[in-house]
Amino acid sequence: MFFYPFDYTFVLLIPALILAFYAQSKVANTYAALSRKKARVGLSGWQVAQELMNALGLRIRMEEIPGSLNDHYDPARDVLRLSSTVARGTSIADYGIVAHEIGHVLQKREGYSFFALRSSLVPIASFGSQLALPLFFIGLLFALRPLMDIGILFFSLAVLFQLITLPVEYDASRRATMVLERVGLLAADEKPLAKAMLNAAALTYVAATAVSALQLIRLLLIRGSRD
Numbered sequence: 706m707f708f709y710p711f712d713y714t715f716v717l718l719i720p721a722l723i724l725a726f727y728a729q730s731k732v733a734n735t736y737a738a739l740s741r742k743k744a745r746v747g748l749s750g751w752q753v754a755q756e757l758m759n760a761l762g763l764r765i766r767m768e769e770i771p772g773s774l775n776d777h778y779d780p781a782r783d784v785l786r787l788s789s790t791v792a793r794g795t796s797i798a799d800y801g802i803v804a805h806e807i808g809h810v811l812q813k814r815e816g817y818s819f820f821a822l823r824s825s826l827v828p829i830a831s832f833g834s835q836l837a838l839p840l841f842f843i844g845l846l847f848a849l850r851p852l853m854d855i856g857i858l859f860f861s862l863a864v865l866f867q868l869i870t871l872p873v874e875y876d877a878s879r880r881a882t883m884v885l886e887r888v889g890l891l892a893a894d895e896k897p898l899a900k901a902m903l904n905a906a907a908l909t910y911v912a913a914t915a916v917s918a919l920q921l922i923r924l925l926l927i928r929g930s931r932d
């Protein structure tokens with residue numbers, strides 16, 4: 706990610722990188738701790754997804770994918786993909802993750818504006834974020850200012866995308882809490898644990914956004930120092 710030589714602006718990134726590291730380890734630790742708390746209702750994550758969808762009148766194709774914490778809803782194909790650990794897991798953490806993904810399904814169904822905007826930006830954002838730093842670096846190396854500017858423009862799009870992701874993720878977790886409440890799979894003492902899982906996951910998005918925002922400031926500073 707950091708192609709160009711070390712310079713003083715790198716210092717800017719340190720707090721954000723610490724936050725990102727903290728958030729990543731917190732979500733992993735929270736999942737590890739909460740995955741030992743088996744839900745008393747005893748269903749697997751896969752079954753919970755089916756229960757929630759039945760309760761909400763949703764019919765979505767589901768797939769199990771290898772891995773852990775890579776669960777997601779693909780709005781383009783309308784497929785809910787659950788990681789093996791979550792699909793087969795019976796812990797409160799697994800239920801929280803499933804409910805969060807169902808939250809995204811509801812966002813699409815209800816035409817939640819930030820979700821629609823985010824989905825439409827996915828191709829541009831992934832294209833832009835891959836090209837941004839190489840373009841900026843080549844521009845820096847050969848003193849081609851327009852290329853540096855295009856790199857910064859692409860990077861700004863990626864930051865914008867992450868900013869739009871924040872309300873989408875918080876809203877999905879809010880919906881997750883509501884859905885779990887409505888379906889009543891969790892007992893009163895189990896609900897706060899599902900919420901703790903959702904909060905830990907949300908922090909990783911905040912951290913990622915902070916890293917990108919500071920990285921953008923850094924690019925602007927480097928660009929400014931070449932004038």
Ligand SMILES: [Zn+2]
Nearest residue numbers: 805809874877
């Ligand atoms: Zn999400």
